[in-house]
Amino acid sequence: MWERFEGRAFRTFLAVVEEGSFSRAAERLGYVQSTVTTQIRQLEEAAGRRLFDRLPRGVEPTEAGRKLALYAQRFLELGEELAGELQEEGEPRGAVKLQVLESFAAGYLWGPLRRFMERYPGIDLQVETGFQQETVEAVRTRRAELGLVPRDPDRADLRFDALLEDELVWAAVPGMAAELERRGYGGLPGCRVVGFGPGCLYTAEADDLLGRHGAAARTRAAFSSPDMLRQALLSGWGAAYVPRSVVRGELERGELAAVKTLDSRPLTHGLISLRHRELSRAGEKLRGFLLESFGRRQT
Template identity: 45%
Template sequence: MIEMLEGRFFKTFVTVVQERSFSRAAEKLGYVQSTVTAHIRQLEQACGKKLFNRLARGVEPTEAGEEMAKFASQFVQLGASLAEAMNRLEEPRGTVCLCALESFCVTRLPLFFGSFFATYPNIRLQLETGFFHDVVDSVAHHRADLGIVSQHPGRADLVFYPLQEERLVVVASPELGDLYDAAGWEGLSGARVVGFGSRCVYQTAAGELFSAKGLMAKDALEFASLEMIKQTVSCGLGVALLPEIGVLEEVRTGVLRVLPAEPVVLTHGLIERSGREPNAAARRLRQSLLEFFGKV
């Protein structure tokens, strides 16, 4: 018997019982009346009983129909409960772990977070910062749901979604800027290179750029904070390659100068583990980031 039954037959049956009419049930369900008739016929064939008596105006359940109604109603309610449970899985709630570069968090994400958490107050964010390889390893080994890195990791086990091009510019104090004006890059031959350290992609790019200009990185100063790097450079202790967006205010107020070098352009992007189904909170964060940066 069960092999002959479908959920839509029960829904049609319950609607006919409620409406006491095949035609009104069809109208309510958006069917033609012949579809309702066919569904009820299928149920009658499955249980071997007549389920409705036709009256002058409408129909009424037979004794078998009354018995069927008990089970049909439970089946419809169960279906509704199942649909509700599945929908709850899509609700953006719970904890999502995001691992990102500190400089990107400082310069790009505050405005995003303000609007995101106002819209999704039930999502809790666990934000971690690290260098490029730290972020990649955290996502690859399931310690973070999502990561933001400064370039494509080139790994088959990770999916990369481009977010934002980042221009890196060479900055120095006004005093070192004057030395550059007087003697070009040779005037900065004794300057230290200030950055995030050898594990940072920015620092790798800085090493290549400064080496081409004749600046040696052997006296490099390393800090984990963008703010510390800017303060160190502004004191005249060296030059740095930093995100342009992160030094706009300092350049505007004359605390730092941008030296005339070809900008280094990197493409920041969102990464997640390939083949892994993220939870609803992570999916919503991913979608919101892509929307915020205009990538969807």
């Protein structure tokens, strides 16, 4: 039964999900409420189950409704992608979703993305954040067309385009760094280790080093943003195993110091995409622009 539905019905469905109300969705779309009610009823008949729970004030999607929302969004995005692909001449159009690591985006990405949007105003650039494994899964399941990760995931189904060389270093305020220089990993048990949480590659690398050297941090602290992590380090609250790029300015100004006697590890930030799936026109433009912005050649 699904073949009789067009994009308008799915757009209506998503508007109800986002607004939490049939009446607000109708107002947003410029429909009368009966049109929205009819389209949702038809979708529920096709699904064979209820898509919304009716609440005293508004509605919320059922489990089936939440599943349908994922496919409805993909359906609409594919339509936009197709429109962009079929427009072979003129200004590129369509949507492209990029998933990035927040710590890298904060330091390096917003300037290039602003220039990209100025050059291609017809492209709808959508940016989300995620750790390495989350981004790998988003690209593999086509929830994102491109991803930006701190290390090549080394998967046969993914293409990796290197953008920027970096390294993981132990960083702390100068006094704490000097103590760690003197005591090495033996100084970490008396120190807080600050990071981005268990889903983060940097935290996993720090845990591996601590395990190899038989060391354990006194306590742990996890922050969701690079700025929070930097402020925690600047306060002398702890040490962190982070990319040099995240604390580049603080290191250059002498506000933080890298601990040279503790291990550093190389990182190569880069773009990932599905190896055997051609990028949309918008996606190819974004890939080429980012490679150009970071001085890399396209292959």
